[in-house]
Amino acid sequence: MMKKGSVTIKDIALELGISVSTVSRALADNPLVKPATRQAVKELAKKYNYRPNFTALSLRNNRTRTIGIIIPQLVHEFFSMVIRGIEDFAYSNGYNVIISSTHESYEREVIDTKALINGRVDGLLACVSKSTTNYDHFKEFAERNLPLVFFDCICDEIDSPKVVLDDFEAGYQATQHLVETGCTQIAYVGGPINLQINQDRFGGYKKALNEAGLALNESWIKHCETGDYDDGSESVRDMVAARSIDGLFAGTDMLAIGAIKTMKKAGLQIPKDVAVVGFSNWSIGTIYEPSLTTMSQPGYEMGQKAAELLIQQIDNPDKKLTDTFTLHSELIQRESTQR
Amino acid sequence: MMKKGSVTIKDIALELGISVSTVSRALADNPLVKPATRQAVKELAKKYNYRPNFTALSLRNNRTRTIGIIIPQLVHEFFSMVIRGIEDFAYSNGYNVIISSTHESYEREVIDTKALINGRVDGLLACVSKSTTNYDHFKEFAERNLPLVFFDCICDEIDSPKVVLDDFEAGYQATQHLVETGCTQIAYVGGPINLQINQDRFGGYKKALNEAGLALNESWIKHCETGDYDDGSESVRDMVAARSIDGLFAGTDMLAIGAIKTMKKAGLQIPKDVAVVGFSNWSIGTIYEPSLTTMSQPGYEMGQKAAELLIQQIDNPDKKLTDTFTLHSELIQRESTQR
DNA sequence: CCACTAATTACAAACGTTTGCAATGAAGGT
DNA sequence: ACCTTCATTGCAAACGTTTGTAATTAGTGG
Numbered sequence: 046m047m048k049k050g051s052v053t054i055k056d057i058a059l060e061l062g063i064s065v066s067t068v069s070r071a072l073a074d075n076p077l078v079k080p081a082t083r084q085a086v087k088e089l090a091k092k093y094n095y096r097p098n099f100t101a102l103s104l105r106n107n108r109t110r111t112i113g114i115i116i117p118q119l120v121h122e123f124f125s126m127v128i129r130g131i132e133d134f135a136y137s138n139g140y141n142v143i144i145s146s147t148h149e150s151y152e153r154e155v156i157d158t159k160a161l162i163n164g165r166v167d168g169l170l171a172c173v174s175k176s177t178t179n180y181d182h183f184k185e186f187a188e189r190n191l192p193l194v195f196f197d198c199i200c201d202e203i204d205s206p207k208v209v210l211d212d213f214e215a216g217y218q219a220t221q222h223l224v225e226t227g228c229t230q231i232a233y234v235g236g237p238i239n240l241q242i243n244q245d246r247f248g249g250y251k252k253a254l255n256e257a258g259l260a261l262n263e264s265w266i267k268h269c270e271t272g273d274y275d276d277g278s279e280s281v282r283d284m285v286a287a288r289s290i291d292g293l294f295a296g297t298d299m300l301a302i303g304a305i306k307t308m309k310k311a312g313l314q315i316p317k318d319v320a321v322v323g324f325s326n327w328s329i330g331t332i333y334e335p336s337l338t339t340m341s342q343p344g345y346e347m348g349q350k351a352a353e354l355l356i357q358q359i360d361n362p363d364k365k366l367t368d369t370f371t372l373h374s375e376l377i378q379r380e381s382t383q384r
Numbered sequence: 385m386m387k388k389g390s391v392t393i394k395d396i397a398l399e400l401g402i403s404v405s406t407v408s409r410a411l412a413d414n415p416l417v418k419p420a421t422r423q424a425v426k427e428l429a430k431k432y433n434y435r436p437n438f439t440a441l442s443l444r445n446n447r448t449r450t451i452g453i454i455i456p457q458l459v460h461e462f463f464s465m466v467i468r469g470i471e472d473f474a475y476s477n478g479y480n481v482i483i484s485s486t487h488e489s490y491e492r493e494v495i496d497t498k499a500l501i502n503g504r505v506d507g508l509l510a511c512v513s514k515s516t517t518n519y520d521h522f523k524e525f526a527e528r529n530l531p532l533v534f535f536d537c538i539c540d541e542i543d544s545p546k547v548v549l550d551d552f553e554a555g556y557q558a559t560q561h562l563v564e565t566g567c568t569q570i571a572y573v574g575g576p577i578n579l580q581i582n583q584d585r586f587g588g589y590k591k592a593l594n595e596a597g598l599a600l601n602e603s604w605i606k607h608c609e610t611g612d613y614d615d616g617s618e619s620v621r622d623m624v625a626a627r628s629i630d631g632l633f634a635g636t637d638m639l640a641i642g643a644i645k646t647m648k649k650a651g652l653q654i655p656k657d658v659a660v661v662g663f664s665n666w667s668i669g670t671i672y673e674p675s676l677t678t679m680s681q682p683g684y685e686m687g688q689k690a691a692e693l694l695i696q697q698i699d700n701p702d703k704k705l706t707d708t709f710t711l712h713s714e715l716i717q718r719e720s721t722q723r
Numbered sequence: 724c725c726a727c728t729a730a731t732t733a734c735a736a737a738c739g740t741t742t743g744c745a746a747t748g749a750a751g752g753t
Numbered sequence: 754a755c756c757t758t759c760a761t762t763g764c765a766a767a768c769g770t771t772t773g774t775a776a777t778t779a780g781t782g783g
Contacts, residue, residue: 736773745764750760
């Protein structure tokens with residue numbers, strides 16, 4: 046026994062002197078097989094710790110019961126919540142999940158997507174990376190009639206369901222909160238403007254300023270390359286030197302904290318001199334001093350919804366979905382805007 | 385054409401009026417097939433964007449060229465570096481990677497491990513979760529002669545290669561640094577003591593105290609349930625109230641920061657009144673004020689080494705490896721111990 | 724023009740499953 | 754004693770590949 050590694054249905058059939066089909070049926074509780082036989086098979090299967098070979102099953106059924114996730118980063122509280130949402134929905138519907146982290150690299154995204162295109166997964170959930178501008182790899186996926194759902198950073202050129210946050214609304218709310226706090230000179234510091242999500246957050250900012258009758262000052266607007274801490278520190282240097290702003294909407298909590306650090310170093314007090322709103326509700330925002338007002342990002346819900354749409358498509362290939370689902374952000378008030 | 389989704393070798397054979405074996409050989413550049421045929425096949429393959437079916441290949445070759453990772457958390461700077469190390473080594477050796485995050489749950493770990501046991505992966509890299517005390521699922525894996533390598537949180541009961549950090553040495557170094565800084569009343573706050581890594585860090589702490597001739601005070605020693613921020617805040621409350629300590633070694637940067645926050649609130653100054661050393665070198669340690677002295681955790685190297693050992697075993701199944709590889713930590717000095 | 728080799732190609736088995744259909748056997752009714 | 758019926762089982766195909774071996778074709782030399 047145990048020729049290679051695992052026991053197969055064939056081994057059991059051989060030992061019992063019956064055919065593989067009977068073994069297969071017995072294990073499936075098929076009433077066609079005589080109770081005595083069934084029991085004998087099951088006992089032997091348990092004894093040898095038989096587990097059906099995943100690959101053989103996949104080939105036979107032409108489905109892997111696995112969904113793929115293409116995501117730019119893992120160490121990211123938002124993405125991690127998305128993954129959790131996806132996993133929870135997938136597991137409870139009998140699906141497994143394989144995650145590919147592209148590390149925001151276009152090349153990696155292409156490689157990873159193509160690695161999943163050949164029958165490895167039944168469908169794909171994708172969040173495109175910052176550096177992606179060509180979507181052929183996703184198109185190839187879609188052309189093979191493989192279900193595909195985008196979330197967060199989507200690709201407009203492809204006709205598949207999408208789950209997004211209303212970043213415009215969120216940007217608007219964040220800025221409006223600063224207005225209500227009494228700010229009149231409100232700066233914007235955001236992530237790469239080639240991403241739709243950042244265009245939207247910025248758009249919401251502009252609308253709020255406009256509605257409040259506040260002027261848009263170009264020197265108070267920075268679109269950063271990465272959206273991380275160092276970018277944040279850099280971005281506000283000029284504004285701080287000029288002592289010109291009294292409010293800041295940052296497209297990322299890390300940007301916000303980077304900016305706050307620069308301002309604190311320059312002797313500005315937060316929120317007294319400058320009120321700050323971040324984005325994403327990272328846990329560091331509760332730990333940092335001052336704690337950070339921010340916009341929530343319902344990652345778990347986004348993941349769940351995306352998984353739901355994908356699995357719907359997998360189970361129902363003929364019915365094409367193309368809806369876009371929009372989730373909403375909420376303001377979380379903390380010290381950084383508490384005047 | 386395109387009956388189901390993807391083009392198969394059979395479709396190409398049919399269209400060209402030749403046999404599947406010829407097509408297969410043509411695609412593999414086998415010199416047996418006539419150049420003209422080979423070219424025709426390749427052209428058609430490119431035209432239809434043919435990609436060999438992953439599942440069929442796996443079944444045929446009895447290998448998936450995929451390695452599995454079982455890891456307690458994703459949103460964790462250390463684990464994420466480990467994953468990167470694994471991925472980089474795996475990719476450059478032609479392997480793919482499947483990540484399963486157990487969220488520190490024993491049940492999830494069992495499910496995930498069993499999901500990988502049936503020929504889905506060629507081998508497994510595992511870091512056992514905090515809540516795991518029974519290792520049968522890993523044993524079953526090993527009994528099937530499937531290559532298995534543990535990293536960081538290992539399982540001693542199983543005879544497979546392991547890659548670990550010298551947590552004892554690191555705990556010793558951290559504590560000794562506090563001694564050198566001039567601390568004489570040094571507290572320890574660490575994660576769950578059922579984990580070997582925490583026992584080791586604690587062991588290093590005790591050794592350093594011992595060598596310095598400092599007494600071990602039970603009321604200065606806390607083993608926390610989770611090792612997160614809130615645990616940190618809680619853990620030092622009594623010590624702070626008693627104004628009894630002048631140094632703290634925390635088994636986690638989050639514990640350290642939680643503790644610092646409590647101390648700051650109580651009016652203590654860091655590092656003047658209490659010097660603090662954390663563990664893991666999380667990025668928040670550079671952002672927080674004061675910035676945090678900590679012990680590095682070479683996650684990338686750990687991942688690389690673990691992947692290397694695993695792939696060695698996969699490619700060389702007869703040669704059993706059982707070595708334990710030990711990596712070393714380094715002290716990173718920042719403000720929290722700068723007197 | 725036949726035989727012998729060399730160059731191509733096709734056939735079939737195998738990987739581990741499931742499942743439609745055929746086959747076997749026994750039992751029951753007449 | 755024979756036909757029917759039912760319960761149980763086995764055979765074979767299929768999923769998409771690769772590969773050893775057999776078969777076909779072409780080419781060469783006599």
